[in-house]
Amino acid sequence: MNDQLTHFNTQGQAHMVDVGEKHFTHRIAVAEGRIDMQPQTLEKILQGDHKKGDVLGIARIAGIMAAKKTADLIPLCHPLALTKVDIELTPQTSTASVHCCVSVETRGQTGVEMEALTAVQITLLTIYDMCKAIDKGMSMEGIRLLQKSGGKSGDWTHPATS
Amino acid sequence: MNDQLTHFNTQGQAHMVDVGEKHFTHRIAVAEGRIDMQPQTLEKILQGDHKKGDVLGIARIAGIMAAKKTADLIPLCHPLALTKVDIELTPQTSTASVHCCVSVETRGQTGVEMEALTAVQITLLTIYDMCKAIDKGMSMEGIRLLQKSGGKSGDWTHPATS
Amino acid sequence: MNDQLTHFNTQGQAHMVDVGEKHFTHRIAVAEGRIDMQPQTLEKILQGDHKKGDVLGIARIAGIMAAKKTADLIPLCHPLALTKVDIELTPQTSTASVHCCVSVETRGQTGVEMEALTAVQITLLTIYDMCKAIDKGMSMEGIRLLQKSGGKSGDWTHPATS
Amino acid sequence: MNDQLTHFNTQGQAHMVDVGEKHFTHRIAVAEGRIDMQPQTLEKILQGDHKKGDVLGIARIAGIMAAKKTADLIPLCHPLALTKVDIELTPQTSTASVHCCVSVETRGQTGVEMEALTAVQITLLTIYDMCKAIDKGMSMEGIRLLQKSGGKSGDWTHPATS
């Protein structure tokens, strides 16, 4: 693996790295994270459905829309045409949390790790927003890349999960 | 504290809550989070300065800009004119992490909790982006509201810190 | 009522009208519209819920977010801090259509008619997007302002409804 | 034609559909709509030119810019690099309305129907904005897709026009 911070040029100045010579390949990234809450908060979320308070459905939409805004939010990130975004939300009653797993794909010259992580963050943040009236102490934990494939650096899986 | 999810109306449909009757008060929110990494990654960050790779300076700018985009990212969040955003980044060599603390203020009709949390998220994510070439396994942890003041619901401090 | 197009100055050049002398008043606007479709398309929508295809819930979120982007879309529209957005979607089986009614409020120096109309448009368009795989011929009809209140020009109700 | 709402996965959860396997083809979409108004309002518009109140010229620009924001507005819409946007505005004195016809093209993996419809909507909405000081009762009608070509689902023409 590279031991340089590639977002800086040889003078150490930030730049948007040249990816023009990279190949258009099928790229996939999967990221995860969770939000911990009071058991009563999770209960409220679980009672919801589209007739009455669909917290998870709204959070999923926010996450998908955020994935499309990644290059707007992360200064040195290349703009990319995403070909797929999928967000899976799993309520976990044993730990009073909601787990979020996002998978993003493109055919392009750079990877989609940042898009997947951005979607995880904004999905969890939207859950926070919708429940904060009853539980301000929720915390977001374990937001990280799980795996990526495609591109010159090849496939990668998080050491803790492989 | 309320026991209802206020982002839904009595039919359980999502809406942007009416805040028109709320008072314009001085509102402050403080949020925190951290990103854990390999010790060598933190070392690289610490070597940086504006001549060679100022990771933290760039992440701080990304966080400030993200605070201004909160209402664009979080579906039911009210647009707000922020009057102050301050981001403090503290490298912690003992745990190989960077801690981020954001303070946001406004004079307005709704709180700025979401703005503070959004800034924490995007600040940490920008650190991830700039270091991912050398450390893809970094994880973002403990992102939560620390305290808020102002508004009808009054002052609040996270139980774990008070 | 004025008989001039106020978005132009005395030379006929477009400008963003000076509203600085206007009062901060409570302003409300209500707008409506509908999307006509095949009866089977409406049936599909009605089968949906948050477990399987909540078309209307997603369209409502898109409409609320679009209301916040109005000043970005309409060239001479003033930016405004909305205090409330409410979207009501009513499936009408007799006519095979979905009716949309949006109510927007602010305390500010200009009205929120454009915000209400923008929300109607994007809500209906999102329904179109989600159903176009099965019904490309849907059409959007009767998009208009129903009423407004607040501001110097006072209250107004659409002649056809009063 | 498909009888499923493709924007939902097999669990019925919203996702951004995977288009990665689709071919890059030349895709065209044509959409239309109109805004009905008082005869005097149309007269005012017709008097305008770039020296004094060019309503239609400004609406056309707003529509072109809106086409580029479609993926930002419509939650599950894929971002696309448009290669052409053309907007034709035709005042119709017999019916006191302005007709809008938009043609959008791309070479890509998904169609541009949504971009064409978004452009129609925001073009008409901008006409409304610029004339609302003299005519709040205008209504937008008949916004629909006229035809599309390219892509796996092939060519399509609105039944009412073919």
Added chain:
Amino acid sequence: MNDQLTHFNTQGQAHMVDVGEKHFTHRIAVAEGRIDMQPQTLEKILQGDHKKGDVLGIARIAGIMAAKKTADLIPLCHPLALTKVDIELTPQTSTASVHCCVSVETRGQTGVEMEALTAVQITLLTIYDMCKAIDKGMSMEGIRLLQKSGGKSGDWTHPATS
């Protein structure tokens, strides 16, 4: 006048300055700039009207819309609700250039100098874009603040013009 760069805190780190204690006053800023071109290019522009190539009308719209995006573009700029934007474009045949003068107003806690300058820049840049097929060598010159009023620092006029 201050001799500190106020966009940095006492540790020299960038922050969005606290303006919460500032008064809501009527604030005005006027900025100017020009674009120099080939005489034939200016001639083409002058031939234009809304029937055939209204370069200046389109540039004016772009400038007004850009003023509203200032806080999105300039990292430490506070978001502001503008109450007026006016753009005057003056073709100058003697020097083969177009002069642009922008006036922006608000009632708020910070000045609108950046909004006025941003509008000048994007107005000129849009002229460049529309004429670059026939004159790539155009240059933008003399972009500066002419005067401001309102706020604690009071009135100011550019030394070269007072």
Added chain:
Amino acid sequence: MNDQLTHFNTQGQAHMVDVGEKHFTHRIAVAEGRIDMQPQTLEKILQGDHKKGDVLGIARIAGIMAAKKTADLIPLCHPLALTKVDIELTPQTSTASVHCCVSVETRGQTGVEMEALTAVQITLLTIYDMCKAIDKGMSMEGIRLLQKSGGKSGDWTHPATS
């Protein structure tokens, strides 16, 4: 060279030019500009580093992010996936100014001249913003395209520099 303003169709109406038949080629654009200031202002900037007031580092980030927003700002500009953005800032003590040179690349169907010029403008404007508390009279000068390569119109170098 063309002697028509290509952003208008044969009726003289603005449109987004059809680039669908153009080739995907490697395209480069280089643009420059400078900001003139008081000698003491430049001194302040030169004292800065990432520990205390890194004006140039922040301006560079703003410029890179602005390049990605070009199609949002310039009405008839095509959206493009940039593959490289590089910004060089050179303080010039002899003239009390900061010179900015931006190089942008893509593999696409249209050139990146507008992206390079937008980046120059917003970079200089951010320097203005950060120093305006001590020097409101700064002016931005000589913003122009230096060279471009790629595409049907081929290579071009500014006459004044070749």
